[in-house]
Amino acid sequence: MADNEGNIAAKDYGIGVPQKQEGFFLKGNENASYGIKSRLSQVFNQKSGHTVMLAFDHGFIMGPTSGLERIDLTINPLIQYSDCIMCTRGILRSVVPPTCNKPISYRFDSGTTILTSLNDETLHDVEEAIRLNVSLMAVMVAIGDPDHEGSTIRNLTKTVDYGMRYGIPTLGVTAVGKNLTRDARYLGLATRVCAENGANVIKTYYCDEGFEKVTNGCPVPIVIAGGKKLPEKDALALARNAIDQGAAGVDMGRNIFQSDSPVGMLLAVREIVHNGATVDQAFDCYETYKNTGTCNCCCCGK
Ligand code: R5P
Numbered sequence: 001m002a003d004n005e006g007n008i009a010a011k012d013y014g015i016g017v018p019q020k021q022e023g024f025f026l027k028g029n030e031n032a033s034y035g036i037k038s039r040l041s042q043v044f045n046q047k048s049g050h051t052v053m054l055a056f057d058h059g060f061i062m063g064p065t066s067g068l069e070r071i072d073l074t075i076n077p078l079i080q081y082s083d084c085i086m087c088t089r090g091i092l093r094s095v096v097p098p099t100c101n102k103p104i105s106y107r108f109d110s111g112t113t114i115l116t117s118l119n120d121e122t123l124h125d126v127e128e129a130i131r132l133n134v135s136l137m138a139v140m141v142a143i144g145d146p147d148h149e150g151s152t153i154r155n156l157t158k159t160v161d162y163g164m165r166y167g168i169p170t171l172g173v174t175a176v177g178k179n180l181t182r183d184a185r186y187l188g189l190a191t192r193v194c195a196e197n198g199a200n201v202i203k204t205y206y207c208d209e210g211f212e213k214v215t216n217g218c219p220v221p222i223v224i225a226g227g228k229k230l231p232e233k234d235a236l237a238l239a240r241n242a243i244d245q246g247a248a249g250v251d252m253g254r255n256i257f258q259s260d261s262p263v264g265m266l267l268a269v270r271e272i273v274h275n276g277a278t279v280d281q282a283f284d285c286y287e288t289y290k291n292t293g294t295c296n297c298c299c300c301g302k
Contacts, residue, residue, distance in 0.1 A: 025049055026248070028220035029200055035167015036200060039135040042103040043084045043169075043201075044221070044248065048274040053223060054082035054266070055253035056091070057107040057138075062114055067257035071095045074257055081266045084135065086251055089124070092132060103135035105171055105251070109155055111140075119148040119175050123155050126162035136201065137168055142175035143190040153197060160198035172199030184210030191218040203251050206242045215246030226252035232259055232268075236282045239272045249273055264289030271297050 024030045024037055025046050032040070044051045056075050058065040067074055072095050079085055079100045086105040087096065106129055111121035119142035129137050139159045142148040156172055163170045172194030174187065182205045191202045195218050204214070206224045215222050224242045226235060235255035242250070250273060259265040268286035271277035275297075277285070288295035 026201075026221055028195070029169075032169070032200060033164070033167050036163065036169045039103070039167070040169050040200065042135050043105070045083060045274060049248060050243065050273045051083045051223060051249035052081075052266070052270050052273050053084040053086050053105055053249065053251035054078060054256060055086040055225065055251050056257065057087045058253060059091070060088045060107055060110060061112075061118065065254075067254065067262075074262070076100070078256070078262055078266055081263060081270065083249075086138060086253075089128060089132060104132060105136040105138050106132060106134035108137040108159055109139045117147065118142075119145050119152060121148070121152055121155055123158055126166060126168075129162070129168055130166060134168065136171045137163060138171040138173050138203070140173045140175050141190070141194055143193050144186065145175065148175075153193070156194060156197050156199060163200070164198075169200035170198065172197070172202045174202065174204040183207055184213050187211075188214045188217050191222060195220045201248075206238055206247070208241075211242065211247075212245040221248035223247060223249040223251045226250065226255035229254045229258045232265060232286055233279065233283050235259075235265070236268055236272060236286070237279045239269050240277075240279050240282070243273060259286075261286060261290035264295070267295065267297055 026040055026044055029037060029040060056068055056071060059068055071091055079102055082102060084103045084105055088107045108129060109121040109123050112118055119140060121140055137159050139155050140152055141156050142152045159170045174190040184207050187204050187207055191204050191214055194202045200220055202218060202220060202222050203225055204222055205227060224247050239250050250269060256262050256265050264286040267289055268282040271282045271285050285295050285297040
């Protein structure tokens with residue numbers, strides 16, 4: 001306890017030694033506030049500079065998606081192997097244990113479903129994000145959608161303003177839509193628009209041609225969604241290619257929770273994202289875990 005008596009005189013001032021200043025490890029966020037940097041440091045591994053986010057927010061537009069019928073049974077056991085979870089507030093409150101101790105990428109908008117038009121979104125209260133102690137506010141941006149482009153960019157702008165006020169980073173999510181082409185020209189434009197409007201991190205899709213242009217043209221980190229379920233080796237190749245071409249991680253759902261070994265797949269993806277594994281090495285990790293319930297990868301720890 002602080003006291004007035006018996007104090008040792010302060011003398012170790014390090015005179016002549018400049019105070020250490022560290023740069024920030026994530027591109028484009030050097031000038032962000034303390035709260036934003038602190039939360040981004042929870043989401044991204046400071047050693048690799050990358051993240052493996054586990055996405056299970058699909059129900060907010062798709063209902064009980066295959067693999068997400070019982071999140072308590074299928075997803076909760078996976079959470080420990082992820083760096084961050086991406087989900088809705090309904091699932092957080094009803095199913096995800098607050099003791100899981102993982103940073104949360106909170107689906108901060110709600111709107112129309114696959115039954116109607118998609119992308120007609122509204123924002124939640126920022127107080128809700130604070131109450132839930134989230135590390136990212138994720139908001140959909142439907143660039144090129146004639147009906148919803150303006151309103152979703154306004155949603156992004158408002159989210160960034162909230163984030164600046166309270167120190168919570170914004171994840172701009174480039175939208176899905178029937179008429180939106182996932183090529184480098186479109187993805188490059190969409191990610192850049194999100195970044196120009198202040199998003200701290202962008203989630204988008206990988207494309208086979210010219211993805212490097214997408215990552216290089218975006219001044220903040222990009223994480224990729226996995227998309228629909230692929231054979232495991234193809235999904236691992238997707239992750240490898242994305243990282244090699246400048247992605248800062250994955251925000252992956254179906255290719256993990258719809259796999260025949262979700263833990264094996266998550267560990268294999270981690271090997272690629274954090275440890276530089278080749279596709280073959282990662283696939284071996286997946287298969288070994290699937291067949292034996294353990295493996296020798298760096299992430300498994302068993
Ligand atoms: C889509 O609306 C959701 O935001 C998902 O989080 C996202 O698409 C990633 O999941 P998946 O890897 O299954 O595409």
